[in-house]
Amino acid sequence: MTETMNITVTINGEAISRDAPVRQNLVDFIRTEAGLTGSHVGCEHGVCGACTIEVDGQAVRGCLMLAVQADGAEVTTVEGFGDRAAGLREAFATRNALQCGYCTPGMLASALEYIEAGGTADRAAIREHISGNYCRCTGYQSIVEAIADVIEGGRA
Amino acid sequence: MSGLFEFDRPNSYIGKSVPRPDSRRLLEGRGQFVDDIQLPRMVHAAFLRSPFAHATINGFDLTEARKVPGVVAIYTGQDFVGVIEPYVGVLSHLAGLRSAPQMPLAIDRARWQGEPTAMVVAQSRAAAEDAVELIEADLEPLPAALDAEHALEKGETVIHKDFGNNLAWERTVDVGDVDAAFARDDVTIVEREIRFGRHTGVTLEPRAAVMDYDPSENQLTFHYSGQAPHMMQFILAKHLGLPEENVRVIAKDVGGAFGIKVHTYGDELATAVAAKLLQRPVKFAADRYESFVSDIHARDHVVKGRMAVDKDGRIAALAFDDITGIGPFSMYPRTSAIEANQVLNLTGAPYDLENYRANAKVVFQNKNMMCQYRAVGHPIAMAICDGLLEDAAAAIGMDPVEIRRRNLMKDDSYPRASASGMKLDDLSHQKALEKLVEIMDYDRLRAEQAKLREKGIHRGIGFVSMVEVTNPSPMFYGVGGAPIASQDGATLRLDAGGGLRIASSVTEQGQGTNGILMQIAADVFGIPTERVKVTTGDTDTTPYGGGTWASRGAGIGGEAMLQGALQLKTQVLDVAAVMLQTKPDALDIRNGAVVDADSGSERMMLSDLARTVYYRGNELPADLKPELIATRHYRVTDFPFVFTNGAMAAHVEVDTDTGLIKVLHFWAVEDCGRVINPMLVDEQVRGGVVQGIGGALYEECIYGEDGTMLNTTMADYLVPMAAETPEITVAHIETPTKSSVLGAKGAGEAGTGGAPAALMNAVNDAIRPLGASIWQMPMTPERMLRALGRV
Numbered sequence: 001m002t003e004t005m006n007i008t009v010t011i012n013g014e015a016i017s018r019d020a021p022v023r024q025n026l027v028d029f030i031r032t033e034a035g036l037t038g039s040h041v042g043c044e045h046g047v048c049g050a051c052t053i054e055v056d057g058q059a060v061r062g063c064l065m066l067a068v069q070a071d072g073a074e075v076t077t078v079e080g081f082g083d084r085a086a087g088l089r090e091a092f093a094t095r096n097a098l099q100c101g102y103c104t105p106g107m108l109a110s111a112l113e114y115i116e117a118g119g120t121a122d123r124a125a126i127r128e129h130i131s132g133n134y135c136r137c138t139g140y141q142s143i144v145e146a147i148a149d150v151i152e153g154g155r156a
Numbered sequence: 157m158s159g160l161f162e163f164d165r166p167n168s169y170i171g172k173s174v175p176r177p178d179s180r181r182l183l184e185g186r187g188q189f190v191d192d193i194q195l196p197r198m199v200h201a202a203f204l205r206s207p208f209a210h211a212t213i214n215g216f217d218l219t220e221a222r223k224v225p226g227v228v229a230i231y232t233g234q235d236f237v238g239v240i241e242p243y244v245g246v247l248s249h250l251a252g253l254r255s256a257p258q259m260p261l262a263i264d265r266a267r268w269q270g271e272p273t274a275m276v277v278a279q280s281r282a283a284a285e286d287a288v289e290l291i292e293a294d295l296e297p298l299p300a301a302l303d304a305e306h307a308l309e310k311g312e313t314v315i316h317k318d319f320g321n322n323l324a325w326e327r328t329v330d331v332g333d334v335d336a337a338f339a340r341d342d343v344t345i346v347e348r349e350i351r352f353g354r355h356t357g358v359t360l361e362p363r364a365a366v367m368d369y370d371p372s373e374n375q376l377t378f379h380y381s382g383q384a385p386h387m388m389q390f391i392l393a394k395h396l397g398l399p400e401e402n403v404r405v406i407a408k409d410v411g412g413a414f415g416i417k418v419h420t421y422g423d424e425l426a427t428a429v430a431a432k433l434l435q436r437p438v439k440f441a442a443d444r445y446e447s448f449v450s451d452i453h454a455r456d457h458v459v460k461g462r463m464a465v466d467k468d469g470r471i472a473a474l475a476f477d478d479i480t481g482i483g484p485f486s487m488y489p490r491t492s493a494i495e496a497n498q499v500l501n502l503t504g505a506p507y508d509l510e511n512y513r514a515n516a517k518v519v520f521q522n523k524n525m526m527c528q529y530r531a532v533g534h535p536i537a538m539a540i541c542d543g544l545l546e547d548a549a550a551a552i553g554m555d556p557v558e559i560r561r562r563n564l565m566k567d568d569s570y571p572r573a574s575a576s577g578m579k580l581d582d583l584s585h586q587k588a589l590e591k592l593v594e595i596m597d598y599d600r601l602r603a604e605q606a607k608l609r610e611k612g613i614h615r616g617i618g619f620v621s622m623v624e625v626t627n628p629s630p631m632f633y634g635v636g637g638a639p640i641a642s643q644d645g646a647t648l649r650l651d652a653g654g655g656l657r658i659a660s661s662v663t664e665q666g667q668g669t670n671g672i673l674m675q676i677a678a679d680v681f682g683i684p685t686e687r688v689k690v691t692t693g694d695t696d697t698t699p700y701g702g703g704t705w706a707s708r709g710a711g712i713g714g715e716a717m718l719q720g721a722l723q724l725k726t727q728v729l730d731v732a733a734v735m736l737q738t739k740p741d742a743l744d745i746r747n748g749a750v751v752d753a754d755s756g757s758e759r760m761m762l763s764d765l766a767r768t769v770y771y772r773g774n775e776l777p778a779d780l781k782p783e784l785i786a787t788r789h790y791r792v793t794d795f796p797f798v799f800t801n802g803a804m805a806a807h808v809e810v811d812t813d814t815g816l817i818k819v820l821h822f823w824a825v826e827d828c829g830r831v832i833n834p835m836l837v838d839e840q841v842r843g844g845v846v847q848g849i850g851g852a853l854y855e856e857c858i859y860g861e862d863g864t865m866l867n868t869t870m871a872d873y874l875v876p877m878a879a880e881t882p883e884i885t886v887a888h889i890e891t892p893t894k895s896s897v898l899g900a901k902g903a904g905e906a907g908t909g910g911a912p913a914a915l916m917n918a919v920n921d922a923i924r925p926l927g928a929s930i931w932q933m934p935m936t937p938e939r940m941l942r943a944l945g946r947v
Contacts, residue, residue: 002283036185037188038185038186038187042361042362048870078184096176098179099412099843100413101187102360102409105185108183127879127881131880132877136414136843136847137412139845140842141842141884
């Protein structure tokens, strides 16, 4: 039950080596072992999107992947988005596209994935893309508009 | 006060869409939520919860659980006897309300599926869960009282034997001559049974607590994901036998609350007990299953209502009976009778109504506990009256807007009272309705609806005119003996660098409380917002107050901040006048500098003034006693609550083959008095509307026949996501409340309170020509198909 495996995961450019319990999911590993608590846990089965992170360039749910599966992988979390998300952060702040902020890191990860894949400013398409990210506070509209602002402004 | 609300002065932030100070931190993943906290020697709690709705607890075999590596302690209910004082959720102003004593862990009997029965504390949450799995619980299932409608029937299981039956509370309002009005021969009567499902808050951040006990100072620190720090300080102190000043409650970032996080939960109290017994920090972070079976649920009403209207569409009478199930206890300390009480208080409150009778029965049942969730009672009250009103309008062939025009209280008729006796002032129902009709382009929508109808497309338009309870006075809780402050305080300190450090007892859960406090302080004092730092959510470092609930943060906390800023400004100008050898009223503070009031020319930077006071007091006259800190408190005295109003409309399309409802657009006109930050208010209203959409269309805690909640995951319990959420247009009428200088009323609950009624009316408008109607929420596809006679 408490079997462990030694893994090395590069998180936001820094290699972290630990004996991780084989049953531990990746987001718990990131939060507890790397001390990066920006990725949040909301439902633990891939529905709410709060733990969305990037693994080897792909947006994934940190709760649906085991830490040991990320051995050798490059992981990027909200703390590591840096300049790539500067425009998104600006637009989110300007539009008040966050209230409590708990969904925000995952929402940014999904938005970044959409924008970098060349997504358009079509509101319905944006809504469709972020429909795996639950926000209980806003009415989603400010989030949709913030993402569209970035696309229309030509900068993530 | 002249000039305070002029927009073109320096630092005129009130009324503008200023970004919040907390955004950047949260956008960079640097928020601090309770589960982010790691303390030295901290251990983790997990709970064994009753799998049965009702069961006798014979005992537990902990042998195997204790063998799990990393287990530090295991507790069952009996272990807490004498360690924590039991609690009872009753208040004296809700006459006759009864409930039984509760303990954090059930003793002898479990009364709902999800009630904590045993607790494991271990070095990791995983180890604690492993041990929970290995606890052998000897439970004996008992017959359960599940259905609120049958809770009072003879032969039903009585949950608290001493009470004789399952009635927790009952109230009747009877105004005018209802029977005579219904007996009139010139009225049309509509009669409906309206059912409101049980749903819950689903805060994205589940409840979490870190309890840290230091025996050397007998000090308990509670890292709290919640809304009312001082209330929790009192409760922890009282029930754990600590002096109140030895309990510190800190709420940093809170991942959504909506009323879910303003109550006393057994698992959180148990975590405090464990921290005290173990003399080390203990963390409890609920997982999603635990949230669904232990976060308070809400609504769950069955209402039988009748309305009579005359030929001119005037409401002659309104009457209803409401029964609501609250779980096996009344929640501590706010009680579970408030919602039903609000339903009686608020139903019909927007309308000129002379004959009104309502009865509410609040009953115990073996389901998870119910209590105050966003827009307490409002969605029920608004759907009863506005649902029946539109039904009546259709019955007499009148437009739903026209029937409102004929019944809404006139904007010039205040102050006055509702039929239920609520004091009302500064409302604008007529103006709000006319603005709504204008922004939605009502006539065009109606024409389009008729055209599409010919093509077999069934669209509907539905309305609600509503009131919202905000800015509560002591009459809400304090009067009944609850340890809940109705006044709030604000402290402002001018620091040596010329910046302001402000603190308030209202709290932030994402609404933007810290932002509007910053705006008010900067605006009234006369300093750029960048020079203001805000502290909320800490019983050690903020003034004493109630926190944030019942839409009170802006109206009460904001007014205290305004008064404090005016006071500090007076104090600073008194000092400046001495230093500059002039009169205080010849000076002003603008952009962080003391200026000549007439010319605006700079006389002294605030940092120079503060440094002189703090470092070089020798330069000041000996009789000058500078005070660069000010505190002011505020409470509502003129009214039990300061009501706001709004008018909303929904546009929907019904697929009569699948029963699916698509919300095409939603409009909300809201009068929350002075709008401090339009951007924050608008998205608050939208978020509220979306929660209302959830309750109307998707969200329901579904229980099986054995009293087990069946949909305890986010894959099974449906919440609105972006794709099915409509564009929401928000507009404002601003009728400032006369009860404060700021003039702000609350805004955050309106959407949740009003949207369900507007949606139900819109759906019924869509399907009425098909000879169908629906009176049950959520309006799921299956219920729609049944209503349409398709299945």
